[in-house]
Amino acid sequence: FLDMNGIIHPASHPEDRPPPETEDDMYLAISDYLLRVFAAARPRKLLYMAIDGVAPRAKMNQQRSRRFRSAQEAQQKEDLEAELRTQWRAAGRELPPERTHAAFDSNVITPGTPFMDRLAEYLRAFVHKKQSTDPAWRAINVILSDGSVPGEGEHKIMQFIRQQRLAPGYDPNTRHALHGLDADLIMLSLATHEPHFSILREYVGPGAGRGGRPKGLTEQ
Numbered sequence: 001f002l003d004m005n006g007i008i009h010p011a012s013h014p015e016d017r018p019p020p021e022t023e024d025d026m027y028l029a030i031s032d033y034l035l036r037v038f039a040a041a042r043p044r045k046l047l048y049m050a051i052d053g054v055a056p057r058a059k060m061n062q063q064r065s066r067r068f069r070s071a072q073e074a075q076q077k078e079d080l081e082a083e084l085r086t087q088w089r090a091a092g093r094e095l096p097p098e099r100t101h102a103a104f105d106s107n108v109i110t111p112g113t114p115f116m117d118r119l120a121e122y123l124r125a126f127v128h129k130k131q132s133t134d135p136a137w138r139a140i141n142v143i144l145s146d147g148s149v150p151g152e153g154e155h156k157i158m159q160f161i162r163q164q165r166l167a168p169g170y171d172p173n174t175r176h177a178l179h180g181l182d183a184d185l186i187m188l189s190l191a192t193h194e195p196h197f198s199i200l201r202e203y204v205g206p207g208a209g210r211g212g213r214p215k216g217l218t219e220q
Helices: 007-011 023-041 057-088 112-133 153-166 184-191
Strands: 047-051 141-147 176-179 199-200
Touching: 007 023, 007 141, 023 176, 047 057, 047 153, 112 141, 141 153, 153 176, 153 184, 176 184, 184 199
Parallel strands: 047 141, 176 199
Antiparallel strands: none
16 A cells, blocks of 8 residues: 555655656656555555545645745745845856756645646556556556545545455455555554554655665664
8 A cells, every 4th residue: 555645745855866857757756666665565466556635624724834835935945046146146256057947846746736637647557557568567456546536645545444344255364565654654554453564664864865774773
């Protein structure tokens, strides 16, 4: 199970490379990360990809205020850079080259935007290609719950698991692996009462670099 927003958001502001500038760069970053997670988890029966849909009203208000603040901070950063360039030019100092393309606006990562619709179409085409050419993908069922389905990604995943438990012939020893960045995934996975449930998560923060173990953390 993939909480896709835990993949889409980090792709818009990666820690080990420049941020993407175009939608095509975003698509490539998302598909590259998706292949890495697939290779790490190696699903045998099902791959469920859930993109956040329309959230409840209270959550929506919080998201909007956060995105407005993000846009305001980005504008302030551009204004400050322009002011510093003017001062350096007047002082005769050498200026670094200007960016030819603006960084990808992460505020479009919200349900109902044209970008999210195009991303869903891209993911469907990506899955279709992988299932046509890759035996590892051809042997499993792939489900994509895009932004047109209401609810946050992790809650859609939990609802799907509860529905599967009620289905006839369900194997109670099925092993689940859930990938995401939200801390509430721990409590949600415990609430399923499934005996074999793993959370797959990459460390995000200061440390030994992408994919490496942060300093000071050891095996438990």
